[in-house]
Amino acid sequence: MTTVLKTEDLRREFGALCAVDDVSVEIDSEEVTSIIGPNGAGKTTFYNLLSGRLDPTAGEVFLRGRSGELENVTGLPPHDIAQRGLSRAYQINNNFEGLSVLDNVRVARVSTTDRSKELLSRYHTDDELREAAEDVLDLTGLRDVAETEAANLSHGDKRKVEIALSLATDPAVVLLDEPTAGMNPSESEEMVELIKELDETTDTTFVLTEHDIDMVLEISDRILVLHRGELIANGTPDEVMANEDVTTAYLGERQ
Amino acid sequence: MSDETILGLPARPTALAALAVLVVAPFVLPTFQTYVLSEVLVLALFATGFNLLYGYTGLLSFGHAMFFGGAGYALGIFLRDVAPSLPFGGATPLVAFAIAAVLGVLVATAIAIPVGYLSVRLEEIYFAMLTLSFSMALYTLVNQNYFGVTNGSDGILVLLQTSNLFGFQLSLYDRVTYYFVILLVVAPAMYILWRVSNSPFGLVSEAIRENSERASGLGIDVRRHQWGAFVLSAVFTGIAGVLVAPLHSSLSPGASLHWTISAEPVIMTVFGGPYSFIGPTVGALFYRYIRWGITQFPLLEAHWQLVFGTLILVIVVFAPRGVSGLLKWAVDRVRGNGGESA
Amino acid sequence: MALPIQEVLTGLSLGSRYFLVAIGLSLIFGVLGVLNFAHGALYMIGAYVSLTVAQNVTGSFWVGLVAAGLAVGLLGAIIEMGLIRRVYDRDELDQLILTFALVLVITDLTRTVWGSGNQTMATPELLASNVHFLGTSYPAYRLFVIVVGFAAMGVFWYAIQRTYLGRLVRATSSDRDMAALLGVNVPRLYTGVFFVGSFLAGIGGALAAPMQAFTPALGDQVIINAFVIVVIGGLGSFTGAFVGAMFIGLLQSFGVLIATGVGQLLPFLAMILVLVFRPEGLFGGEGQ
Numbered sequence: 001m002t003t004v005l006k007t008e009d010l011r012r013e014f015g016a017l018c019a020v021d022d023v024s025v026e027i028d029s030e031e032v033t034s035i036i037g038p039n040g041a042g043k044t045t046f047y048n049l050l051s052g053r054l055d056p057t058a059g060e061v062f063l064r065g066r067s068g069e070l071e072n073v074t075g076l077p078p079h080d081i082a083q084r085g086l087s088r089a090y091q092i093n094n095n096f097e098g099l100s101v102l103d104n105v106r107v108a109r110v111s112t113t114d115r116s117k118e119l120l121s122r123y124h125t126d127d128e129l130r131e132a133a134e135d136v137l138d139l140t141g142l143r144d145v146a147e148t149e150a151a152n153l154s155h156g157d158k159r160k161v162e163i164a165l166s167l168a169t170d171p172a173v174v175l176l177d178e179p180t181a182g183m184n185p186s187e188s189e190e191m192v193e194l195i196k197e198l199d200e201t202t203d204t205t206f207v208l209t210e211h212d213i214d215m216v217l218e219i220s221d222r223i224l225v226l227h228r229g230e231l232i233a234n235g236t237p238d239e240v241m242a243n244e245d246v247t248t249a250y251l252g253e254r255q
Numbered sequence: 256m257s258d259e260t261i262l263g264l265p266a267r268p269t270a271l272a273a274l275a276v277l278v279v280a281p282f283v284l285p286t287f288q289t290y291v292l293s294e295v296l297v298l299a300l301f302a303t304g305f306n307l308l309y310g311y312t313g314l315l316s317f318g319h320a321m322f323f324g325g326a327g328y329a330l331g332i333f334l335r336d337v338a339p340s341l342p343f344g345g346a347t348p349l350v351a352f353a354i355a356a357v358l359g360v361l362v363a364t365a366i367a368i369p370v371g372y373l374s375v376r377l378e379e380i381y382f383a384m385l386t387l388s389f390s391m392a393l394y395t396l397v398n399q400n401y402f403g404v405t406n407g408s409d410g411i412l413v414l415l416q417t418s419n420l421f422g423f424q425l426s427l428y429d430r431v432t433y434y435f436v437i438l439l440v441v442a443p444a445m446y447i448l449w450r451v452s453n454s455p456f457g458l459v460s461e462a463i464r465e466n467s468e469r470a471s472g473l474g475i476d477v478r479r480h481q482w483g484a485f486v487l488s489a490v491f492t493g494i495a496g497v498l499v500a501p502l503h504s505s506l507s508p509g510a511s512l513h514w515t516i517s518a519e520p521v522i523m524t525v526f527g528g529p530y531s532f533i534g535p536t537v538g539a540l541f542y543r544y545i546r547w548g549i550t551q552f553p554l555l556e557a558h559w560q561l562v563f564g565t566l567i568l569v570i571v572v573f574a575p576r577g578v579s580g581l582l583k584w585a586v587d588r589v590r591g592n593g594g595e596s597a
Numbered sequence: 598m599a600l601p602i603q604e605v606l607t608g609l610s611l612g613s614r615y616f617l618v619a620i621g622l623s624l625i626f627g628v629l630g631v632l633n634f635a636h637g638a639l640y641m642i643g644a645y646v647s648l649t650v651a652q653n654v655t656g657s658f659w660v661g662l663v664a665a666g667l668a669v670g671l672l673g674a675i676i677e678m679g680l681i682r683r684v685y686d687r688d689e690l691d692q693l694i695l696t697f698a699l700v701l702v703i704t705d706l707t708r709t710v711w712g713s714g715n716q717t718m719a720t721p722e723l724l725a726s727n728v729h730f731l732g733t734s735y736p737a738y739r740l741f742v743i744v745v746g747f748a749a750m751g752v753f754w755y756a757i758q759r760t761y762l763g764r765l766v767r768a769t770s771s772d773r774d775m776a777a778l779l780g781v782n783v784p785r786l787y788t789g790v791f792f793v794g795s796f797l798a799g800i801g802g803a804l805a806a807p808m809q810a811f812t813p814a815l816g817d818q819v820i821i822n823a824f825v826i827v828v829i830g831g832l833g834s835f836t837g838a839f840v841g842a843m844f845i846g847l848l849q850s851f852g853v854l855i856a857t858g859v860g861q862l863l864p865f866l867a868m869i870l871v872l873v874f875r876p877e878g879l880f881g882g883e884g885q
Contacts, residue, residue, distance in 0.1 A: 260710075558709065565702060567694065572695070
């Protein structure tokens with residue numbers, strides 16, 4: 001097992017509320033890990049702590065990114081953690097709306113290849129950049145809409161741009177936040193197939209949060225269950241489904 | 256801005272054609288019109304430099320006069336106090352001007368570095384307010400003559416002399432000669448700005464404008480990038496500032512540093528359209544020529560603010576992409592390109 | 598040396614006038630989210646309307662005062678309904694540019710109707726004398742202006758804290774969408790807020806008219822000071838508008854004692870300091 005992402009006693013308080021309560025996990029680079037839990041369980045806060053958007057009240061985060069070493073990234077700013085190899089896709093579409101799909105991905109590539117300070121080269125005529133971006137579009141099935149302005153895409157395509165952006169930086173780990181949010185069943189199917197394919201064809205480790213339990217069971221090698229900020233289960237799909245604490249948490253919430 | 260086109264026309268031929276027109280113009284136009292065209296060139300640089308920060312990076316500065324006027328004042332003070340004692344013989348006026356110009360741009364840069372650092376930490380309205388306050392603080396300092404060198408509200412005269420280069424007389428105060436000085440500086444400067452706008456740096460700027468949080472999530476140090484854009488914008492504004500001072504033969508706080516001067520590139524850019532490279536230039540053209548046109552009709556002249564205000568209102572409400580957006584839309588229609596709405 | 602009562606009173610009377618502009622600016626920003634560049638121009642119109650109504654039409658300062666408030670309030674409502682409403686869904690910066698364009702239009706129209714020369718207006722007879730106290734004498738009119746300023750703050754504070762309308766304003770300030778969901782008629786509220794803000798600016802201008810010679814450029818001068826005040830006090834904070842206005846008024850009043858121009862420089866330095874160290878303003882971050 002190679003740990004690609006790890007937290008130790010990660011904690012985040014908001015005043016009297018404890019949104020993430022001493023969570024310790026190790027995410028294996030070979031596995032697809034899903035995080036589930038009722039609403040308000042702390043999944044988004046957990047993601048924000050991992051990506052650097054929030055600082056923890058206590059505890060630490062470790063990332064094995066580009067350097068190949070497991071580094072302590074606690075408290076680093078988001079762009080720094082992103083540069084080290086952690087990428088994130090959002091629940092609500094968070095693209096560069098006024099730019100074309102191709103340009104969206106180009107931005108990611110420019111950042112990854114550390115070219116954002118280049119003042120005089122012309123990016124339109126840069127074939128290497130274009131090809132790298134188009135490769136990502138091919139991976140995510142967006143080649144046909146490359147020149148379309150992101151704002152004008154269908155919801156499903158916008159979700160794909162979301163994924164494309166998070167992959168375009170060649171990350172070690174991608175955090176997907178409810179990738180099938182707002183999708184109809186056939187779009188969700190497509191997304192699931194896409195994630196499976198990407199997991200097989202790239203070196204990137206996928207972590208996702210989801211409400212769609214069927215999807216989670218189909219796609220995950222490991223499931224983490226959060227409830228009121230605490231990690232109440234950590235195991236294979238079978239183990240987790242058989243876990244009484246998990247059923248109590250979900251059933252209890254439904255009242 | 257996937258622009259390697261100008262208003263929907265291919266970039267290179269259009270730019271070269273425009274340049275050719277600009278080179279020939281002073282030989283066919285009356286002297287006054289050459290003067291007006293000189294102003295247009297300077298204003299175009301001012302507005303395009305400003306737009307590097309606004310249209311491309313999404314930061315609205317209400318204080319660009321501090322670079323425009325600050326650079327101009329540095330030039331003016333140098334020419335007044337230091338130039339007379341320079342030892343370059345007949346070539347002194349030209350050399351003095353060159354040194355003063357570089358000095359002016361350096362001063363603008365020196366102001367931009369700390370101001371930019373502090374300002375980019377703020378969002379939107381607060382960024383605009385902070386740049387406004389720095390600019391008005393400078394205005395007040397110059398207007399009250401706190402440094403003792405700015406001559407308060409009366410301002411400074413900026414007069415260029417004749418140089419004697421190897422027996423050849425070069426009168427920089429001659430309108431046609433100075434026009435070519437301006438063109439010689441503005442053309443390459445605009446080209447560089449164009450390259451910057453179409454560079455990876457420019458693309459990242461646009462990403463930051465669209466969604467700074469996402470840009471950050473992709474690994475971009477947003478604050479640092481904005482700071483860089485700010486300083487670059489100030490440099491080109493400073494260049495415009497040193498060019499305009501001798502053109503008007505004078506500097507004063509009201510004409511160089513007041514917030515109404517900071518408003519000019521804003522107006523021009525909104526007019527012309529902030530989302531294309533050529534927009535601000537189109538805006539500068541309209542701005543200057545409408546003002547000239549208005550002077551031909553005394554009734555309108557007395558009400559130029561009303562005319563401008565109404566035009567801006569119409570543009571903001573009905574044509575957010577400005578005049579250049581409208582022009583591009585028209586060109587696309589004529590050429591049968593698919594296009595986005597104006 | 599005697600207590601600087603004169604300077605304090607001058608500062609407070611200046612602050613009271615600034616407050617009437619700043620409170621409207623802050624109110625409009627807090628509820629509508631629009632920074633109204635034209636607010637200084639509205640103040641200026643108040644002065645002109647008061648001048649015309651008081652001197653040429655009725656001969657009564659008091660009628661002119663009320664007329665100014667109502668006229669400017671109405672103008673504000675019309676502007677909101679006709680123009681501002683079209684750009685609510687747009688960028689804050691587009692809105693700012695729109696209101697800036699309004700400044701140009703309003704200033705020019707004012708110049709067309711009244712000319713660009715200096716206008717002066719007589720102090721109303723009732724208040725034309727000096728009041729003697731604490732060893733100094735001070736113009737009664739200026740004291741009146743101070744009273745109006747403080748009274749306005751008092752009324753405002755009461756209205757915001759204790760009335761239904763006030764609660765509405767507070768709620769909409771902090772969460773526009775929620776307010777709409779709760780059944781608040783948001784468009785009408787917006788127009789109402791714009792009316793009130795403009796009304797106050799108009800009153801402010803009318804009060805200022807007898808105190809100084811003024812031209813259409815009055816609006817430009819006032820708006821910059823108003824920006825400084827609301828930034829220092831906190832955009833959207835009413836307490837902040839009051840404290841900020843008095844602070845700037847006093848700063849300018851005492852600044853004259855130190856050196857010329859200090860009164861103009863210090864406000865900008867104060868604004869810089871606030872924006873760098875506490876951008877939400879001294880009282881900001883509460884929506885109050």
